[in-house]
Amino acid sequence: MMHVDDIETPALLIEAEILDRNLRAMAGYCGNHNLALRPHTKTHKIPEIARMQIKYGAPGITVAKVSEAEVMADGGIDDIVIVYPIWGESKWKRVAELAKRIRVAVAMDSPEIAEAISRSAQEAGVEVGIRLEFDTGFGRCGLPIESSSVAIARQILELPNLRWDGISFYPGHIMGDHAIREQDIAVENERLDRLYALLNAAGIPCPVVSGGNTPAAFESHRFHGVTEIRPGTYVFNDRNTVDSEAATYNDCAATVLTTVVSTSVAHRAIIDAGSKMLSGDSLLSGERRHYGYVQNRPDMILEDLSEEHGHLRLYEGAQARIGDRLRVIPNHICPCINLQDHVYLVSGEHVLKRWKVAARGKVN
Amino acid sequence: MMHVDDIETPALLIEAEILDRNLRAMAGYCGNHNLALRPHTKTHKIPEIARMQIKYGAPGITVAKVSEAEVMADGGIDDIVIVYPIWGESKWKRVAELAKRIRVAVAMDSPEIAEAISRSAQEAGVEVGIRLEFDTGFGRCGLPIESSSVAIARQILELPNLRWDGISFYPGHIMGDHAIREQDIAVENERLDRLYALLNAAGIPCPVVSGGNTPAAFESHRFHGVTEIRPGTYVFNDRNTVDSEAATYNDCAATVLTTVVSTSVAHRAIIDAGSKMLSGDSLLSGERRHYGYVQNRPDMILEDLSEEHGHLRLYEGAQARIGDRLRVIPNHICPCINLQDHVYLVSGEHVLKRWKVAARGKVN
Numbered sequence: 001m002m003h004v005d006d007i008e009t010p011a012l013l014i015e016a017e018i019l020d021r022n023l024r025a026m027a028g029y030c031g032n033h034n035l036a037l038r039p040h041t042k043t044h045k046i047p048e049i050a051r052m053q054i055k056y057g058a059p060g061i062t063v064a065k066v067s068e069a070e071v072m073a074d075g076g077i078d079d080i081v082i083v084y085p086i087w088g089e090s091k092w093k094r095v096a097e098l099a100k101r102i103r104v105a106v107a108m109d110s111p112e113i114a115e116a117i118s119r120s121a122q123e124a125g126v127e128v129g130i131r132l133e134f135d136t137g138f139g140r141c142g143l144p145i146e147s148s149s150v151a152i153a154r155q156i157l158e159l160p161n162l163r164w165d166g167i168s169f170y171p172g173h174i175m176g177d178h179a180i181r182e183q184d185i186a187v188e189n190e191r192l193d194r195l196y197a198l199l200n201a202a203g204i205p206c207p208v209v210s211g212g213n214t215p216a217a218f219e220s221h222r223f224h225g226v227t228e229i230r231p232g233t234y235v236f237n238d239r240n241t242v243d244s245e246a247a248t249y250n251d252c253a254a255t256v257l258t259t260v261v262s263t264s265v266a267h268r269a270i271i272d273a274g275s276k277m278l279s280g281d282s283l284l285s286g287e288r289r290h291y292g293y294v295q296n297r298p299d300m301i302l303e304d305l306s307e308e309h310g311h312l313r314l315y316e317g318a319q320a321r322i323g324d325r326l327r328v329i330p331n332h333i334c335p336c337i338n339l340q341d342h343v344y345l346v347s348g349e350h351v352l353k354r355w356k357v358a359a360r361g362k363v364n
Numbered sequence: 365m366m367h368v369d370d371i372e373t374p375a376l377l378i379e380a381e382i383l384d385r386n387l388r389a390m391a392g393y394c395g396n397h398n399l400a401l402r403p404h405t406k407t408h409k410i411p412e413i414a415r416m417q418i419k420y421g422a423p424g425i426t427v428a429k430v431s432e433a434e435v436m437a438d439g440g441i442d443d444i445v446i447v448y449p450i451w452g453e454s455k456w457k458r459v460a461e462l463a464k465r466i467r468v469a470v471a472m473d474s475p476e477i478a479e480a481i482s483r484s485a486q487e488a489g490v491e492v493g494i495r496l497e498f499d500t501g502f503g504r505c506g507l508p509i510e511s512s513s514v515a516i517a518r519q520i521l522e523l524p525n526l527r528w529d530g531i532s533f534y535p536g537h538i539m540g541d542h543a544i545r546e547q548d549i550a551v552e553n554e555r556l557d558r559l560y561a562l563l564n565a566a567g568i569p570c571p572v573v574s575g576g577n578t579p580a581a582f583e584s585h586r587f588h589g590v591t592e593i594r595p596g597t598y599v600f601n602d603r604n605t606v607d608s609e610a611a612t613y614n615d616c617a618a619t620v621l622t623t624v625v626s627t628s629v630a631h632r633a634i635i636d637a638g639s640k641m642l643s644g645d646s647l648l649s650g651e652r653r654h655y656g657y658v659q660n661r662p663d664m665i666l667e668d669l670s671e672e673h674g675h676l677r678l679y680e681g682a683q684a685r686i687g688d689r690l691r692v693i694p695n696h697i698c699p700c701i702n703l704q705d706h707v708y709l710v711s712g713e714h715v716l717k718r719w720k721v722a723a724r725g726k727v728n
Contacts, residue, residue: 008454008728042671064672084672085625087636087687090372109628112686133628140673141626141634172670261449262505264473264497270505272451276702277727280645306536307406307698308428308448309504322476323451334671338640338703341725361705363641364372 002351009259010273012343018253027056033221040232045359047075062230067362083107096124105129107168114156121161131168138172150202166208175215215244238333255327269320271310279335292328366715373623374637376707382617391420397585404596409723411439426594431726447471460488469493471532478520485525495532502536514566530572539579579608602697619691633684635674643699656692
């Protein structure tokens, strides 16, 4: 069996036991609260992990791009929601093609896109699910909670070859620590109640109400009316998740294995993992400093990144020798995964598998 | 001929005329000042562009990784310097293998790495060039300018199967505006003079003195003793280059073609290029705000990025309709290129070629 020491650095390692524990914990939580778990696979982009999620009870998965859906369908997943406003003739055609072989739905927020998908579904003779996206406070996509939006929902409900699944929202703004989240959830519930009142008054059903992100995932049952959640990061966790108190460093399954390659500059050591390996994403909240957490080394911090260099600052007395191997938990695991062609599934010092990141770089 | 409108977004476009002009300008400058141009190909990662650089007079190229050197050698480049402290038995072997078919040199800053490369070169029966890296102020890699470092140079000079090329430094700290640069160059020259004095006193020759970055590239002749420069970004330029006054937006050859996919939130428009397309890198200097420059649209700014969403803030009166196509100049083109499987070479609205980014994702 291959040993971790035989892996060329830098490389991304996934701890099999932690991954499995994370998958089971979220599946268990959703089971206990009667929530459908439709994980966002943008975090891992690996069909093998998507299949594990299905095995643990997820009815289907979430992706952001048609090309990601194609890869996941090829990988054996047969129920996929594309939570992204898809624009472009060729993409609408590809969605309809996909609906010939698996169950597909799309979340969007404009009549233009709904009409286009209805048209391509008609041409292909298929049905595509539709979820209407509402903005509950993140301010990115989603219709406002107003009666004008209900008129759009009505319009979409009448389009042919679309299956009305319900509504969708993304609470990306709910990610602070516990005290901040308590306030945010209360505000979110007021907004959701207002939305349900508008939809009910217009006689629009909501078989699915899809929300959820990783920081607030284990409190999803407290959001009014939610039937499904779409967390992504929980499979691996990262420094952002720990920072938002949704996990501890012991729950982080993904680490970058890296080597010290230079110690020439005083109070510094340079590792062979820079932003090309870790991504340059800063933390989402707090002081937003540093670029990853160095495991078992409280004597150093990852202060800065160049593309190919991680800049460690060494505290007084820290020992870092050229050739030393370290493991770093990234700030944000999703873009980090998107930089890898392959990852290594490990159990302690043993390499179990090398997985291809099959949905990496799928931008269309 | 394919039209730009036929390209699915998001996509990276390279304007052929601007690329050509940038290549010729740097080659011309280096020719005028008798500087060898050894461009860092991390910016483009495309063998076709490396061959253009050679055609315009570069004696060879620079890369950061052994795997990048392998791709570029496969692409017809026969003189490559790996400017990175390479660590690992398999990598040292690969360097020696590479030296069997092309001219290879390595820049490093430790006797351990020099000894390891000497050993693998002996085993393979080849010669590998060595350049010793000095730190002139950036504080990343490089030996300090002290007599202890001269002792290391002596030690390396005596190792078998190594060709002593000379010294190397990276003035990554020289990137501010004109006034800041003037001061920085003066300080840099004091340091370089001190280094030359130490090396001369020890009788250590410097056939090559390699420096240079893009922000200060056209002032490289003012750095004392420099014989070669390694700029990378100049081929495309980006918002960082413009910010450092080394180029204008008219000199930016690479743009991300993107589509407005949502306009549901007031004063906002969402485009289909987020950090997965543009990279999340903030600007290197100044206020470090915003994530790219939207061409021909002074009525909007790219205020924030999610992975798949660019968040445009619209000024009063701005028109953004769903389906509109925009072009964005990234903050930092190097990590942006590393996210692309392919790029499109265009001339105005015509697509000339689709190039594979052959050295993308080469981390080892």
